[in-house]
Amino acid sequence: MGTSKRCSILLPLVFFIIFRENSRTTVFGFTGNNEQKVEAMHDSPQFSSELRVHDLEDDDDWQMVGKNGNQFVVNGQPFYVNGFNTYWLMVFAADQSTRGKVSELFQQASSVGLTVCRTWAFNDGQWRALQKSPSVYDEEVFKALDFVVSEAKKYKIRLILSLVNNWDAYGGKAQYVKWGKAAGLNLTSDDEFFSHPTLRSYYKAHVKAVLNRVNTLTNITYKDDPTIFGWELMNEPRCTSDPSGDTLQSWISEMAVYVKSLDAKHLVEVGLEGFYGPSAPARTQFNPNSYATQVGTDFIRNHQALGVDFASVHIYADSWISQTISDAHLQFTTSWMQAHIEDAEKYLGMPVIFSEFGVSTKDPGYNSTFRDTLIGTVYKTILNSTKKGGSGAGSLLWQVFPDGTDYMDDGYAIVLPKSPSTSNIISLHSTRLAIFNSMCSWKCHWGCKKKDALETLLYHDEL
Numbered sequence: 001m002g003t004s005k006r007c008s009i010l011l012p013l014v015f016f017i018i019f020r021e022n023s024r025t026t027v028f029g030f031t032g033n034n035e036q037k038v039e040a041m042h043d044s045p046q047f048s049s050e051l052r053v054h055d056l057e058d059d060d061d062w063q064m065v066g067k068n069g070n071q072f073v074v075n076g077q078p079f080y081v082n083g084f085n086t087y088w089l090m091v092f093a094a095d096q097s098t099r100g101k102v103s104e105l106f107q108q109a110s111s112v113g114l115t116v117c118r119t120w121a122f123n124d125g126q127w128r129a130l131q132k133s134p135s136v137y138d139e140e141v142f143k144a145l146d147f148v149v150s151e152a153k154k155y156k157i158r159l160i161l162s163l164v165n166n167w168d169a170y171g172g173k174a175q176y177v178k179w180g181k182a183a184g185l186n187l188t189s190d191d192e193f194f195s196h197p198t199l200r201s202y203y204k205a206h207v208k209a210v211l212n213r214v215n216t217l218t219n220i221t222y223k224d225d226p227t228i229f230g231w232e233l234m235n236e237p238r239c240t241s242d243p244s245g246d247t248l249q250s251w252i253s254e255m256a257v258y259v260k261s262l263d264a265k266h267l268v269e270v271g272l273e274g275f276y277g278p279s280a281p282a283r284t285q286f287n288p289n290s291y292a293t294q295v296g297t298d299f300i301r302n303h304q305a306l307g308v309d310f311a312s313v314h315i316y317a318d319s320w321i322s323q324t325i326s327d328a329h330l331q332f333t334t335s336w337m338q339a340h341i342e343d344a345e346k347y348l349g350m351p352v353i354f355s356e357f358g359v360s361t362k363d364p365g366y367n368s369t370f371r372d373t374l375i376g377t378v379y380k381t382i383l384n385s386t387k388k389g390g391s392g393a394g395s396l397l398w399q400v401f402p403d404g405t406d407y408m409d410d411g412y413a414i415v416l417p418k419s420p421s422t423s424n425i426i427s428l429h430s431t432r433l434a435i436f437n438s439m440c441s442w443k444c445h446w447g448c449k450k451k452d453a454l455e456t457l458l459y460h461d462e463l
Helices: 003-022 034-043 045-050 089-093 099-111 139-154 172-182 197-211 246-262 281-286 290-294 299-303 327-348 368-386 420-437 439-443 448-458
Strands: 066-068 071-074 081-085 116-120 131-133 158-162 228-232 267-269 311-315 352-357 392-398
Touching (some): 139 158, 172 197, 246 267, 327 368
Parallel strands (some): 228 267, 311 352, 352 392
Antiparallel strands (some): 066 071
16 A cells, blocks of 8 residues: 555544543543543443444555564564464354354454454364364365454454464374374374374375365465464464473474475474573573473574574463563563564564463453453553564564453453453554554654644553
């Protein structure tokens, strides 16, 4: 899209923000009672019409997400991410009675400015399986994934598609081992998923099937579709049978290059939780516990594999440190994030997305105020990197659900219409990132003083 058109879209948003600042209802740096200011802003009709994040991007900009150093870019513009996880979208889309929940979710997520969703592009050998056996697919379930991709595009949401699970849910590496045993292979560990050549070939065949899939609703091949942000090799890979990390490193190196050989356009990430391993002993101090060093992953080394474009980190203080809610969770979250942002800049030269983070309502001492504080802590750490042009490229909540899906809730689900304070925090962060993503357009009719004034608003330290 041309520069002048983008300016015409951005200017009302800018003037609205400046107006709010001058009237002391500060959008980017709160004054007075923060909660009241947020509520006042969201009650305003201007918020719904002028701060709609996806209004800053139209179809001309619906291009492939790329990378420039430690930033994501779209159409030459920075693309900082505020996103979420909802892993079960394909399964819900496969049933007409629940398919509407997919659209409902995307609509609600879009309304608070969320622009990226991470979800599963696998379901191996389980109920309503996508892959019933190696290279044998249920076409109706594949059509359900087609629907998820096409519906995401309607709401200007891009997808990170994960290709297999480390865990047993939805099949995972254990299902691949079962298939191997059924074929007569002598397998003794689920970790042989990473090392046995036949199981590697099963995985590659699945990757090929997904990337070469032609969407039955859009007629666009997945590997050519800008709606897909990128490919995730595996959800939370671990190989505890080889704490040295060599086995997993070999698998990552082979699979990242294989994905790139089929699809050079899309970005690739591993799907790691972010634990430091033997290649960086000085950094293991940031791990949540000593066990994290023994699971066969190695944050820096794993992300140095050829074909890996950006880093992923998960944040679960309530699982890794202590279940009981405490300020220690916030302290860990900040130091964990800062360490990985620093390493992404110093050693990797790539963006890092904190692709899962949240807190469970089942934790002792849980309350919604703490959840909001945790989310705010993550967002503030991202913004502190953003304002310096650093590698902190975004975050994905675990997880956002539409109403009426409580039976899928693992304790972390956020139902936006039922969580107004959390929705407000998400909206504010989305707005900040959307304006930053449009900074390159300020060269049109904007002088340095005006640009500096807006940056002051955007980067106010208070959240």
